[in-house]
Amino acid sequence: MARAEFQSPPGTRDITEPDASRARQLIALFAEEARRAGFGRIEPPMFEDVGVFVRLGEASDVVSKELYAFEDKGGRTIALRPEFTASVCRAFVQHRPLTPWKTWYEGPAFRYDKPQKGRYRQFAQLGVEVIGSDDPDIDTEVIALAHRLLQRVGLTGHTLIINSLGDFADRPGYLSALTDYFEARIGELTDQAKATLAINPLRVLDSKRPGDAAVAEEAPTIIDHLSAEASAAFERVKDGLATLDIPFVVNPRLVRGLDYYTRTTFEFASDSLDSAQNALGGGGRYDGLVEALGGPPEPGVGFSIGVDRVLLASDAEGVFPAPPSSVDVWVVATTDGTDGLGLVHELRSAGIAADRAYDGRSMKAQMKAANRSQAPVAVIVGEDEVSAGTVSVRTMRSAAGSAPGSDAGTPQQFQVDRSKLIETVRSLLS
Numbered sequence: 494m495a496r497a498e499f500q501s502p503p504g505t506r507d508i509t510e511p512d513a514s515r516a517r518q519l520i521a522l523f524a525e526e527a528r529r530a531g532f533g534r535i536e537p538p539m540f541e542d543v544g545v546f547v548r549l550g551e552a553s554d555v556v557s558k559e560l561y562a563f564e565d566k567g568g569r570t571i572a573l574r575p576e577f578t579a580s581v582c583r584a585f586v587q588h589r590p591l592t593p594w595k596t597w598y599e600g601p602a603f604r605y606d607k608p609q610k611g612r613y614r615q616f617a618q619l620g621v622e623v624i625g626s627d628d629p630d631i632d633t634e635v636i637a638l639a640h641r642l643l644q645r646v647g648l649t650g651h652t653l654i655i656n657s658l659g660d661f662a663d664r665p666g667y668l669s670a671l672t673d674y675f676e677a678r679i680g681e682l683t684d685q686a687k688a689t690l691a692i693n694p695l696r697v698l699d700s701k702r703p704g705d706a707a708v709a710e711e712a713p714t715i716i717d718h719l720s721a722e723a724s725a726a727f728e729r730v731k732d733g734l735a736t737l738d739i740p741f742v743v744n745p746r747l748v749r750g751l752d753y754y755t756r757t758t759f760e761f762a763s764d765s766l767d768s769a770q771n772a773l774g775g776g777g778r779y780d781g782l783v784e785a786l787g788g789p790p791e792p793g794v795g796f797s798i799g800v801d802r803v804l805l806a807s808d809a810e811g812v813f814p815a816p817p818s819s820v821d822v823w824v825v826a827t828t829d830g831t832d833g834l835g836l837v838h839e840l841r842s843a844g845i846a847a848d849r850a851y852d853g854r855s856m857k858a859q860m861k862a863a864n865r866s867q868a869p870v871a872v873i874v875g876e877d878e879v880s881a882g883t884v885s886v887r888t889m890r891s892a893a894g895s896a897p898g899s900d901a902g903t904p905q906q907f908q909v910d911r912s913k914l915i916e917t918v919r920s921l922l923s
């Protein structure tokens with residue numbers, strides 16, 4: 494086949510069945526869990542003034558390299574959202590809702606990332622943010638919500654990793670200890686890490702390059718530089734997770750890819766995904782972000798989960814199967830097509846999923862289509878049925894039910910009065 498003139502842009506995909514429905518199913522599960530936990534939905538715009546995202550931290554790749562930014566026709570510099578947290582904080586500052594403000598969201602995000610399996614330029618996130626309370630129990634509840642979603646999906650092969658990055662006031666002491674340490678071992682770092690060190694030494698801890706990782710392994714940890722308050726909050730989160738029976742490991746080198754974090758940070762690392770993109774989701778506190786966006790000094794905490802990665806991990810673990818995609822009834826009509834048109838309409842109006850073949854195909858071709866559809870029931874109408882005021886109902890091999898009085902599962906065909914069609918189909922499907 495000749496290559497089509499246009500392909501979807503690199504890092505984007507056409508998500509079709511079954512993943513399109515699985516993604517919706519995942520979001521429906523999440524919506525239910527979020528509602529139960531007292532969250533309301535927010536749908537922020539997909540693009541914002543670039544400044545909103547620049548506040549995420551210019552030292553992070555998400556801002557410095559991966560923003561889809563452009564000038565619009567009105568001369569504004571706009572960027573497609575690389576994540577939701579900044580937009581939610583911008584919305585908080587704009588609308589000043591009552592606190593704590595608990596919102597959940599889902600939708601596409603855009604990062605000019607290097608495309609690979611599990612890493613796309615357009616990907617879907619779902620998540621929550623809570624703005625206006627620094628109670629560490631909220632951190633625990635937010636983590637518990639993410640944990641519960643992954644549990645409901647059926648995933649088991651992942652680890653919850655947590656850390657505390659302390660308060661802004663804890664940072665300078667730690668950063669200088671960290672900088673001294675890295676400078677003493679500068680010869681062992683890659684050129685990229687040397688460049689990162691000048692901008693944000695924390696990010697060097699995050700380097701996946703083997704040389705850097707070995708040096709980072711022995712670096713001083715933030716845990717030893719936490720203030721008494723940040724330390725007590727971290728203990729409270731750990732105790733809370735233990736109370737809720739949520740297993741976790743503490744990794745003092747977990748820094749995450751965005752610069753706004755303070756205190757609790759966490760990530761769900763999957764064993765079933767490639768190590769460079771094994772995070773199913775992550776989040777943490779960002780107690781300075783609302784203020785950085787021009788708002789009051791309200792603290793915040795939240796997480797985002799990558800929908801695409803949850804589906805990839807589900808495939809690898811053989812969980813979260815696609816919902817059944819077949820219709821319930823396939824209509825085979827060998828009259829002029831009007832009966833087919835009327836029958837599918839009647840079935841659909843009664844809430845029964847029904848489909849049929851078009852283009853005046855032969856009976857044989859239509860029966861083949863019925864088989865291919867995997868619909869459990871076929872409704873057949875030809876001249877005989879029309880003149881008798883009946884329809885033929887056939888249970889297909891896959892049918893759960895069967896004709897009255899027959900062996901379950903064996904294909905059966907019988908005629909019913911046209912007026913009994915819906916009733917008959919309903920009892921066969923139940």
Ligand code: HAM
Nearest residue numbers: 576578611612613616772773774776777795796797799
């Ligand atoms: P993040 O770690 O940058 O955090 O992204 C969250 C999740 O989105 C990742 O764990 C991953 O599953 C998915 N993800 C990120 N980039 C890609 C990509 N290029 N392709 C596919 N999936 C991707 C945040 O976005 C923060 N806003 C989380 C947060 C909320 N922190 C506090 N509140």
